[in-house]
Every structure is written in C-alpha cells, then in structure tokens.
Amino acid sequence: MTRHQPSKHDQILSVATERFGRDGYDTTKWADIAADVGVGPTALYHYFESKQHCLYVVLGRAIESFRTRFEASTAGQPDPLAALLTVMEDCFDLAPHDIMQLRVVVAEQGRLSVQRTSPREEEAREAALARARELRLAWVMFLEHAMEHGSIPADDPRLLARAILGLYTSIWGWYRPNGVLPLPRVADFFIDRVLVLVGLTPDAARELRMTA
C-alpha cells in the first residue's frame, strides 16, 4: 500500500462521512456505503462491527482532527491572542469533507451519550467521548494560560471552552456550502463573536483582527 492510496478502512470512513452528512445516519444503509467503496456488505464487517460502530469511529476521527489542528495552530505562538486568532481562522479554513465531518458531529452527537452493549461499539463510543474531552481540555488549558498571561479577563475557563465549542459547532447544523452565505462571511462574523466571548471589547476585537 503506497502513501497515496488510502486504506480500505479510511475509504470506508470517508464514504460513511459523506453519506451520513448528506443523507443522515438513519437513512444511510450499510449496503450503500459498501457500494460506494466497491466491496460487498459482508466485507465491511471485516472493518466495522456495525454502522453504529463506524459512526463512532467517524465522530472520534473528526474530533481528533480538530484537536490536532488546534495544537498545530497554537504551537510556537507565545502571544495568546495571536494564537486564538490563528486557531479561529484555521477553524474556518475547511475543505468540503471537513464541513461534512462537522455536520455529522452536530447531527449525531446525541448518540455518543447512549451506552452500548456490544464491547466493540462501546469501546469506539468511549474513544470518541475521550477525544471530545481532550479537545475541550486543550481549549481549557489554552484559555487558562491566556487568563494567567493577562490577555483575556479571568473567568471560568471550563464554561468558556464549552461556550466557544458550542457556538462554533452549532454553525454546522445550518451552514450549507452552496447556500446564500459564503464561508468567509460566516467566518468573519463568528471569529468576531468568539473574541468578544473570551472578554475582548468590540473595539479590541476589531483592532486585533486589523493588526494581525
């Protein structure tokens, strides 16, 4: 297998993300995913125990990729406000497949809170929840550092991380790539809103964005 050829496992995840995001999880049949990948439905069971198992892995991967991006954006950036701006700009630098991932996260996140009896499904569910906790914790630590540094007003970093993630995630429940609102306009609006959420005055938020 070369680096340029995604594994069957990754192909399935990619196809499943597109199907779940476009048609909804319930509507998507396991057989549709198999057909898109070009294998028989039984072959899929070699990789995933069930459609539900596959969904948990899709969710875990999606959340994980946002933590990786978060860490890449903040690494080596000593100024917390410059780092926050970089993170937020990166959060809107999205390929169509990233947007699909986010749409699946918004639509199906409720399924993560329901325990499963199958050990393999339950393991994948817990892994996705662990990825969500890690992403939240990365934000909490970042905000805590920004507060200690005096870059943003001191407040509860846990509630603030919940607020930022909740506001950001909600966008993908209604945003559509071919809708009337272009992504840069949405980005512009929501980056400003995150800056005031963390405690910047509207003037300070504007200045930060102009000078960056």
Next chain:
Amino acid sequence: MTRHQPSKHDQILSVATERFGRDGYDTTKWADIAADVGVGPTALYHYFESKQHCLYVVLGRAIESFRTRFEASTAGQPDPLAALLTVMEDCFDLAPHDIMQLRVVVAEQGRLSVQRTSPREEEAREAALARARELRLAWVMFLEHAMEHGSIPADDPRLLARAILGLYTSIWGWYRPNGVLPLPRVADFFIDRVLVLVGLTPDAARELRMTA
C-alpha cells in the same frame, strides 16, 4: 376531561420526552412509552404513527414553547435591552421537564433534516421545522428592532439570531441537573455571554445586569 387531567396525547408526549432525554431516542422502545403511560403498544398508534412521528411532535412542541415564552417575555417591554435581559433570564428559569425537552432538541435535531416517506411523519417533521423557523424569525425581528432603536450595534440580525440560539441550545448537550454546576451559575455565565454577543461591552453588560 377536566383542565387538570392532561389528555392521553399529552401524557404520551410527556413520557416520551422523559424517555428520549434520559435513555436516548434509539434506546427507547415504543413499548416502554406505552408501559409508562399505562396503555398497550397498539393503543399508542391511535395517537402516533410511529416513534419517529412522536419525536417530531415532541421537538415541535418544545420549540413552540420557547417561542411562546419569548413572546411573553418581550411583550409590553419597550426597552429592547430590558426585554433581552428578561428573555434570557426566562431562558434559564427551567423546570426539570423543560431541561429534558431541551436535551432532546440538542440530541435529536439532526433527524429534522432528513425527509420521510410517510406523509404523517413528514407533516410532523415539517411542522417542527416550521416552529424552529418561527422561533428564529421572532429573534431576528427582535434583534432588528433593537438595532434600529440603537440599543445594540447594527449587524446581521440573522447571523446573530443563529449565534444566540446555537450558543444557548448547546448548553443542554452537557448540562446535567445533578451535576457539579448549579443552574444559576450556568445562567449567570451565559446571560453575560449573550449580552456581549449582541455587541454590548463587558462593562455595559455588567451595568445592565446590576441596574435591572
């Protein structure tokens, strides 16, 4: 039937909300709801075509109740900022059943975007979507009025309504009535955040809350 005795229809909705909110929609069996109401599963079909049909009605009712509350909070209040504060305080004045409704909305909202083939299910789905549009439109008109009145800075009222509703709704995905954070603390934090989202400076938001 007296005013104090909820109809069977309303009893089913109430029981279904508790089950969906606590155990998740997928885990909940139609027979569990029937047992809680004290009727046989077939009797439920007199009121709802399916569990999915019942979910759409639960979602529509939940969203509708927030629009009714929104209108009651803003009616007869000429000052937009005072009205906004009243709305936001009302948004956290929640009985346990209201919180369950909100939890179902967060967890199952993704199902509203998937078309159904059954006419009765599809009708209930479209009705729930219409209630969501009405709630959003009530916010848009309120924010537009506040902008014209000069109470908050002019900006896109549609994106702002999306932001407020998205931030508010996200809370009920993680908030738990018996968790470590008491509801008044959560309310306090998020009401402040909505006031800065609409464009108030942190100082103006504090002053508004102190003088109200």
